[in-house]
Amino acid sequence: MSADEAAALWFLVLEEGTPREANLFEEWLDQSEAHAAAWERVNAAWDCFDDAPGDEVTEVIRAAAMEVRPSARPIWPWIAVTSAAAVAGITLVTSGVLPLGPVSTGPSDVQQTASRAPLEELGEVDLETGIGERVTRQLPDGSTLHLDTDSAVDIALTPRRRLVRLVRGQAFFEVAADRTRPFSVSAGDSVVTALGTRFNVRKDATGFVVVLVKGVVEVEMGGAKRSRLRLSPGEQYVQRGETGAVSTADVEASEAWQDGFVEFDNVPLSEALVEMNRYDQRHLIVRDPEVAAYRVSGRFRTGDPLRFGRAISQIYPVRLVRQANGNMEVVRARP
Template sequence: MPGRRATRAQRKRHEDAAGWLLRNREAGQPAAEQAAFRAWLDEAPENRRTYEVAEQLMGEARTAIASDPALADFEVKPSSATKPVLGMLLALAATGTLFIALDGPMRLRADAMSGTGEMPVFMLADGSTVQLNASSAVAYDYTTGRRTVRLLRGQAYFEVARDPTRVFTVEAGTTRVTALGTAFDVRLGDAETDVTVTHNAVQIAFEGAEQAPLRVTRGEQAVYDHSTGTKEIRPSDGVTALAWQRGQLVVDNAPLSHVVEEMNRHFPGRIVIANGELARRRVSGTLMISDTNAVLVYLEYALRVTTNRIGPLIVIR
């Protein structure tokens, strides 16, 4: 949910504290690094207080894991059916536990977050509004000459208030979106970043790219592929692109991995795909993505897959 606004210095301190917290959990930490940590603590009283908050957040995560029977008592008994994926499931259980614990650093970096299944709307200091998709996070930094929002995770829809003296920019990974009197949607996915314009236009630049920025107008969507660096502008229906605001996902020949990524925003555990070939299978349709059971039933029917539930995990095979 929306939190207090952090200054650039505070956010840097939060990130430093999170980094030290993780490094201090490693065995055999060098003496020089221990000394550097103590020097950082003594550098400013705020450093020590922020580190104590980070420790508290990590402790709360461990307590939550210990109190959840599905996580604390997770155990798999091998059988002929489960042996092929047993190692993967045990690894995923550990990864899921680690994911829960490491969300503490995200909470330190973000000014606003949404939980599983939450899609809050809030107003920024300049009157612009933001709606977060589930499991998303942003940080914002306003100065006298610029309004900058960083999409740290997930997806967000922006309606930008007019201010001729300050540009409005959204940073999502290596993608930088500048509003030109605009309403637009940004999705920072595992494989790609999507920018969909529903009003007026935006200008999109990419870190390290030599070519001129892209101009994307109403009814268009820009797609940036993280692995290949390719960029594409294609027509987009705003109603379809913003279906997530109604708890829906509209896909046309999308990989199963994309569908599962969106399902995980609304699922309190973790949904995984057993292998890469299955992850590349294609799906089309309008899915009530906020209803995990309904989507699983559809996938079982459409792709002839099976789903296995083990504690907080769902494995699609």
């Protein structure tokens, strides 16, 4: 069969392929420039699919590519004996997308790992979410905890104190008023304390951010020089390493993730991709420094990197190229 025919079939194999198949694909791709060019053509055809219902494109490609595929043998030895109908099937469709699958946000998929008396002492993770999951929990004191994707908390509620340790990720807190028991959230060696308020805390490898929506919180910074400060509604405290500063916050953006969105305000594409990739197992990547520097603004749904990539391609001269591991690279569009 031709290189185009093989590329079309590989397109299907990699949808649900094994690591062995991915390795075989890489070997096939490296065999000749014709293979690489054919793979580019298949991706270019896929790039034009923008508006059709989710499974239509996949089904057309599958029907064409599988027309003469033997069903009794593994797919990889047979990659050299299929039909030109595979590529023809791709070009028959002029719009559509390949779905990345649903994102669960319900409590059924959330891991609650406490095995001791619930929520009485620190030491182990009590609640965590996987990639693409979000959950809301009401705590015994009446406070509400919203936990973002790939996040974990350790909770201790006693008659004298209320303490949550943000192990990783992001959480939004709606704190029930109780002047006898301050509500504190620790992120690394810093602590945010409130009586009755609404605020967001995020912790990642670079530091932590707290955004105050309502009420008053006190932030105690750790490190070599411990200090304290108070935030007013609409302010945020951002700490990176030993350096921290208070600034005006985008409150709406800090709450958007609870509704399944993220908001960007003139940030580099590379930074936007890092945030979008938090919500899905398959990632968008960018290697070209010029493309990575493109600025992004707007409100985008989480858990759908393909939709985000298509939106970016409507703004800038870029396109998406599918990788063997399921990721997609944002590259410059052809002249």
